[in-house]
Amino acid sequence: GQNIDQPTEMTATEGAIVQINCTYQTSGFNGLFWYQQHAGEAPTFLSYNVLDGLEEKGRFSSFLSRSKGYSYLLLKELQMKDSASYLCAAMDSNYQLIWGAGTKLIIKP
Amino acid sequence: GAVVSQHPSWVICKSGTSVKIECRSLDFQATTMFWYRQFPKQSLMLMATSNEGSKATYEQGVEKDKFLINHASLTLSTLTVTSAHPEDSSFYICSARFGEVVDGYTFGSGTRLTVV
Numbered sequence: 164g165q166n167i168d169q170p171t172e173m174t175a176t177e178g179a180i181v182q183i184n185c186t187y188q189t190s191g192f193n194g195l196f197w198y199q200q201h202a203g204e205a206p207t208f209l210s211y212n213v214l215d216g217l218e219e220k221g222r223f224s225s226f227l228s229r230s231k232g233y234s235y236l237l238l239k240e241l242q243m244k245d246s247a248s249y250l251c252a253a254m255d256s257n258y259q260l261i262w263g264a265g266t267k268l269i270i271k272p
Numbered sequence: 273g274a275v276v277s278q279h280p281s282w283v284i285c286k287s288g289t290s291v292k293i294e295c296r297s298l299d300f301q302a303t304t305m306f307w308y309r310q311f312p313k314q315s316l317m318l319m320a321t322s323n324e325g326s327k328a329t330y331e332q333g334v335e336k337d338k339f340l341i342n343h344a345s346l347t348l349s350t351l352t353v354t355s356a357h358p359e360d361s362s363f364y365i366c367s368a369r370f371g372e373v374v375d376g377y378t379f380g381s382g383t384r385l386t387v388v
Contacts, residue, residue: 196377203382
């Protein structure tokens with residue numbers, strides 16, 4: 164079956180770096196997305212990876228290893244506003260998104 | 273950027289009544305709209321995929337007669353929850369892909385439905 168795994172919750176300190184991991188199993192693969200979702204709001208797009216390697220966008224970077232079925236989202240210079248849930252989603256061969264349950268990131272001063 | 277406008281943001285309705293949720297793509301044509309529901313602390317669950325001008329495709333376990341989806345134009349898709357019950361209380365979100373896959377999917381702001 165198709166499955167996405169990511170940690171339920173993580174805690175980090177303001178100004179630090181945090182890495183949120185995601186492993187996936189899908190029928191075919193057409194890329195992996197990361198979204199940020201604040202409580203009570205809709206998700207917002209952060210990144211898309213389809214090739215192996217690291218994509219950097221400002222304080223956020225996303226990495227993909229297709230052979231390992233693994234991705235991570237790296238957040239640097241953490242700010243209090245980064246407290247949110249981070250959703251990992253893999254796109255299967257039918258271009259359907261398979262969503263993880265999300266990782267709740269708590270930032271402490 | 274591409275924007276999907278979703279209304280209402282929140283609604284409280286009595287058990288047995290129907291509620292309509294609208295999603296409009298403001299600056300692009302959404303051939304396909306995805307409808308999700310999300311329970312607290314859970315992931316997005318795809319309910320159905322609506323294609324302009326044709327019948328929606330529902331995911332297994334989703335009652336198509338209860339969750340009516342209409343996608344009559346390239347900029348408007350609606351979800352009607354019919355004969356709502358308290359267990360239908362949830363966060364409903366629509367989403368559309370607005371360009372190439374690398375552009376991602378844009379989401380509506382969500383509708384918090386509470387059935388009392």
